[in-house]
Amino acid sequence: METSLLLFLLLAPFAGFLFNVFFGKKVSRNVSGTIGTIAVAISFGIALNFFFQINSTKKPILIELFHWMTLGNFNVGFSFLLDQLSILWLLFVTGIGTLIHIYSISYMHDDENLHKFFAYLNLFIFFMITLVTGSNLLIMFIGWEGVGLCSYLLIGFWYKNQEYNDAAKKAFIMNRIGDLGFLIGIFTLGYLFSSVDFTTIKTAVASGQTVDLGWLGFGTFCLFIGASGKSAQIPLYTWLPDAMAGPTPVSALIHAATMVTAGIFMITRLNFLFDLTPNIQMIIAVIGAITSLVAAFIALVQNDIKKVLAYSTVSQLGLMFLALGLGAYEIAVFHVITHAFFKACLFLGSGSVIHAMHGEQDMRKMGGLRKYMKVTYITFLIATLAISGIPIFAGFFSKDEILMVAFHENKALWVIASLASIMTAFYMFRLLYLTFFKEFRGTDEQRHHLHESPSLITFPLIVLAILSTVGGFISFPGHSWLNEYLKPIFIRAREEHHVDTTTFMLMGVAVVGALIGIGIAYSNYIKKSQVPGADNEITGFSKVLYNKFYVDEIYMAVIVRPIYAIASFSKNFIETALSGFIFGLGKVTNMVGTQGRVLQNGSVGFYLFVFVIGTASIIAYLFLAQ
């Protein structure tokens, strides 16, 4: 029963994928989209079912399908694990997935490759489910790479544009760098524990099996590299903003809500290992904090609506990593969930805007849209409040908990995180003001076409806005349902910080900080009616920020160009030299042959001369030399 349910859960999106690949073109557009949506909805239903089951039984479900690979002295099964963590993830992956599918039916309606879009989305959901439910690192890796593949396919969905293809390729390759780390991590764990199975490793750790902590540290560090690739942390984050080349639903689903959280999922999965290696945790925390700050800085001056959201995603992911690094896995998970709600809502909202603007993404050409798009505006406002950390809204609770933990563990990190939060509030409201307030700055033609999006688009927005509002209550300070729910995942119980004055003080500080950010944005963009200038007018530090600290350029100069240079050098010189050397051997022999022909000069006298000399030398050697 469980097995077949799991198979349904897994294969429903895959069936949707197959249907859309093979028949998508033949059926009408709506059918194609509907089938894709239903496939995901089925999964969502099953996930819900599992959720209720596990809520009552509290027992993880392990399903082994077949024996897959054999490594050294252990086997790797094709098996799946449904426990609290994976079901939680399943829920919001398939849930948000369903909403975004619905949204896409309308959003992508005019695209000639609609059926492919749904096929890829379904495939993505399939791989995401694999990633989340895999019972060992290898199955997880299948999903891990699979979602990477789908991300590649969807970023490059409009494949006629080679720039989009470049972005897709970049995303895939950057992910692959992380994946190598992941692989090495798997190797290390396999070597240390003779298993890559989560349950087995967990049991081993729980039973106090002695492991070489040095190697374990190496392994967890490698895993973290893997996570940072997928979850866009420094130094592997640059692909995420570029990934905005894909259709907006993709950005919402993959690059905000689900795939990018895979790294957090993985680290949470292996929390018991990371707990053993505090050094690595420290690194994770620091990287997370810095990432959140750097991304927030960059987001301050971006003008592309999706780019701002992308950097905001990076920044929020950084916060999650900060939490992970501080050992507060459940808080990270909490933030993942709330972030999934409001960020999906934001992206979909921006998609709605872009839809209305006919593909225009530059905020400088927007403005005053709230008059034209009421629903979009309201939902967007709610999500923005959520992300800025205004109380009641979901983001407030999760972000606040992160800041709190940081405050307790490391003040410096707390400062950084708080700074990032303030900036978040600023740039999100900057985005909001520039887009929805003041007068419309686009062309008349665009103004003429401005309209509220159809209900298929607004419905998901509304649902997500609601979730962004109430989502925070799953982990209300002091009475956290989530923490209780996730307990079985961890080995070490984290000491709970009781709700005390410090807590309230910190909450107050956070809220004040957010309000300060909003206030600055208000004064700049409402009071002073500023509009960011054209690209060439930007100077000073803003220019550095606007150009994203030139990180892409630096990578290009430090890594990509040298590789190309080495490649050219190898191709033009080493290859030629090697080939020339081998060829040269032949050539030299040939040359000797040519020269040797001179000796064969046809003169009997010379021939006999050599004959005699030869004779004389032989006799001399044999009889006189000794």
Add this chain to the structure above:
Amino acid sequence: MLTTVFYILSAITLASAFLTIFTKNPIHSAIYLVICFFSIAGHYLLFNAQFLAVVHIIVYSGAIMILLLFTIMLMNLNKEDEKHKSGLTILAAVASFCLVAYVLLAAFIKSMPILEKGDYYVSGEDYQSIKVLGQVLLDEKNGFMIPFEFASVLLLVSMIGAVLLSKKEEKISL
């Protein structure tokens, strides 16, 4: 006495051999060569190998040299028409002559046992009269009968060869 004769004969042999080579005119060369052959026959006589000496003179001086002379005459080669040889050729020839002579002689001197007069083996039997030679040459069981007959094949081949090489082409050729 014998020694003197030996040295005189040897001197004639070597001198005439050299002259054969150095004389420009082929006819003169041939004549020097005949002298050389005669002196070698003299050596044979010294060894009391009269039959061999006679055969030698008949074959070499009589047959081979006549053949050579005949050819020279036939081709009207009795001019000194050989081109001036290059210095390199001369040098090479001289060098190789010296080298090979030195090497061979040195090898012989090095390896040669010093034989006193008494060291020579003397059987006292007759071993080189016509009678004995005939027996050795033509005896089937203990002699060189087979090679003797085989030599006939050799001569036959050279005969056919000579004929083949000078046979007129029939009309159909070319």
Add this chain to the structure above:
Amino acid sequence: MYTLIAIAVLGVLCLLAEIFNVRKAIVPVTIIGLLAILGLTATGLNDSADSYNNMIVSDNFSTPFSCLFILLTVFLIALTPSFHQKEVHKISDFVSIKLFLLTGAVAMVAFGNLAMFFLGIEILSISLYVLAASNRLSLKSNEAGMKYFLMGAFASGFILFGIALIYGAIGSFDMAVIQEAGTSADVEDWFYIGAILLSIGMLFKIAAAPFHFWAPDVYEGSPALTTALMSTLAKVVAMAAFFKLVSAMNVNLPDSSQTALMVISILSMTIGNIMALKQNNVKRMLAFSGISHAGFMLMTLLAVSTSAGILLYYASAYALAGIAAFSVLLYVTKDKDNEDIFNFNGLGKTNPLLAAILTGALLSMAGIPIFSGFFAKVFLFGQMLNAGHIILVIVAVVNSIISVGYYFKLILAMYTKEATEAAKPVPFVYTAVATVAIVLNIAIGLYPSFLLDLLV
């Protein structure tokens, strides 16, 4: 002994046939006769009667080699009438000379006395001088004959000098005596010098470096059929005779002679192969290839006591491949005044069978399995490794690699270039001889034991 007589009689018969004007019967009768003699020789395989003052010994060594020589002669004689189509009146001469040459060849492996050896080698040489110069209207042929004659006679002088010294040391021309005297310690030192001079003469005959200079010129100038004879039969004969001589004298030779032999072997292989690379004339190329193969075969002399079978195998493989290659060459260069490679252009299209045969022959020479040339090389290398001559084997391997270069030049010409002229009709015998030779070559490749076990 009977083999020798029978062949000589056959030769005389040929001459008589011309007189009685039964020219057409000469070749068939000769071939049948030779095949009969082959049977006779082969059946008396292990008869080691040595009568006639031990002049001729038929033993394990001489009989298989004699058979090989007879077989090769059959091929060569079969090719004669087609080759000398325009000189029919000379056919009896050509055939009988080849037969007499065969007597010389047989004498050279079956000799029990240096007199027989000397006469044998002279018969062989003189026949070859004649055959080389036999196209008397062609200056090239004349030149080849002249060069060969001058140098050959020169080398004969050395051989004779060597024989004289050996005689001086031992007091007999009998091989048995020589071998026996050789094993006793007190032999006059000039025996060695004689043996070396004799060896030098033989090295000249097998065209080993640095005594090889005559070979390319003579091969190129001679009529193609004669070249075939020289590069297959004559080379193999000289090699076998040399082997026999060395195995008789081996015990006596100073150790350093092994080194000298190695150097000569390496020189021959290398010079032969490197020089062959840049040749345009196929006959000349095969001459150099022959030099390198002489170098390979010389290696057997480094382990005389065990490698007679390998020499036989190598010689058979090489000679059969040579016959096959030359049959094709005869066809291709028919009515041409040169044998340059471009004549082979497009043979793969105009005459696939012959092209395939030539390819096979060349692959055999290059030492690529399943052709027997490969097995020959392997057995040879094995023998050498066994004797501890690793360096020699390495050099030989490198040389095998070089040799592929020029063998493939010809193959490339056949298969990648366009033919310059339309296909000519192929005389039946060419195809037949080439096919039989290559089939035999492959056959001994598939059943190497057949030959290898003969001499053990």
Add this chain to the structure above:
Amino acid sequence: MDVSFLLIILLVGAIATFLSGDKWASKIALLFSLAAFGVSVYLLNLYNAGQNINLIKQWVTIPKIYIALGADGLTMAMVLLTTALTPLIIFSSFGNSYAKSKNFYALILFMVFAMVGTFLSADGFLYYIFWELSLIPIYFIALIWGNGNPQSRKKAVVKFFIYTFAGSLFMLVSFIYLYQITGSFLLSDLIRAQLSTQEQFWIFLGFFLAYAIKIPLIPFHTWQAKVYQKAPAVGTMLLSGIMLKMALYSIIRWQLPLAPLAAKEYLYYFVGLSVAGVIYGSIVALKQKDIKKLLAYSSLAHVGLIAAGCYTMTLDGLRGATLQMIAHGFGVVGLFFAAEIISRRYTTGKISEMGGIRIQSPKFTSMFMILVLASVALPGTFNFVGEFELLYSLAQKSVTICIIGGTTIILGAFYMLRMFQKVMLGEKNEKFFADVNFNEGLVMVIIIGVLLFFGLYPKPIIDLITPSLEEAIKVINRI
């Protein structure tokens, strides 16, 4: 029935094809290759049932040479790979018309015959013969039916031939040397030779030259790209799909068991060299302008990893190598076939002249995409299973080497996706590109099916090869 039956079928097939005439040659060749596949499947059943399918017969008395053909799991896997790929390769050529096709197809079958013989041989001498024998057909296939300028083709092919021939001669010397010690060429006898490490080193080196050139490993690879480019598609597939597996298989079957001490002593050098090839191949592939050359260099990178796995001499390494051989065999044949499909339509190999194919032929694009993904070892494809085990085995020996070797998954993705992007994506090409026809599609689908199926369920192969590999490890570790 023993394994010789398979050889006989192939040989008879070659002869029958040769005699059949140009019109029917391709069909007859296909028929016989299918028959050979059937026979090898049947043999697999026999083998699994524990029956003796080996053959041993004395051939040459002195020196002692046997006709010894034997199969264990590893061999069966390779034989199956060969006989399964052959019909595909032959079938894939139906879209081209070759002059003198009877010779062409006869040569293909003959080459397969020799390659199967190489896999099956248990006698060193026989093995060498088959090894060399397989070289001749490919030489002619590439020479006569190849593409491009005949002059440069000739140069490349001759270089290839001489080069590989040169390498294998050194292997021959090693064999002969071993024979002098043991007095037999049988593998089972040869491994009993008592050798010092020094001796083993030279023997190892002799084998290494042969294999390194054939596989090829850097710096012995210079023949590869040109030959892959110039050979007809079928030749390239045979070369890359099967022939180089022959050398990799030989490492496991011959080289390591015969010279284990040397292999252990110099393990890091050889693993290092192989892994260096991974990086080098990937990097040079980045700059290739010709699609076939790019694939050649990618192949260089992949086989470098496989060789590295072999040289680690761990069970994982050998198993990963074997799995990856099979995966790479199918994958590379598929990729070269894709390249061939493109060049059938565009008559060019230059990447710069392609692009925009996706718009015109979505089916082909999807298939090509899957092959590209398999080539970059995406999990779920067969290649991943192999590559994972290989990297795992490297990690056991040295994490550094593993990381270096692991960059293949980054660089591989880099050049493959770059190529895919330039060839398939972008604006529509002016030149017309017909989508795959049924024949082409069938071949692609079969290959993709194999890659995906075994990617998820490699167990049958793992079960087949693991006992043999364990045996091999035991032999390697005997001293």
Add this chain to the structure above:
Amino acid sequence: MQSVLQEIGINNYIYLSTILFCIGIFGVLFRRNAIIMFMSIEIMLNAVNLLLVVFSTYHQDAAGQVFVFFSMAVAAAEVAVGLAILVGIYRNIHSIDIDKLKNLKG
């Protein structure tokens, strides 16, 4: 007669014939006139014949002298064939200078 050898010493004879042999070699190398070269080769052969006779005496054995007969037969046969070839060449190029025979080379 044994006494001759005893008197003069076999060494001297060997030296003599060696020198004569070398003169023959020298002649072949020195001259380019084919006929003279023939003659030089005859000198070489004669040197060997002399040596054979010396050894024959030394061993008191007739075989050496018998061998000389064969040697003479060979010499005669060689000269016959050689001259036939020479005549052929002379017919073609009207010269017997072997340096003019350099068509075959390389």
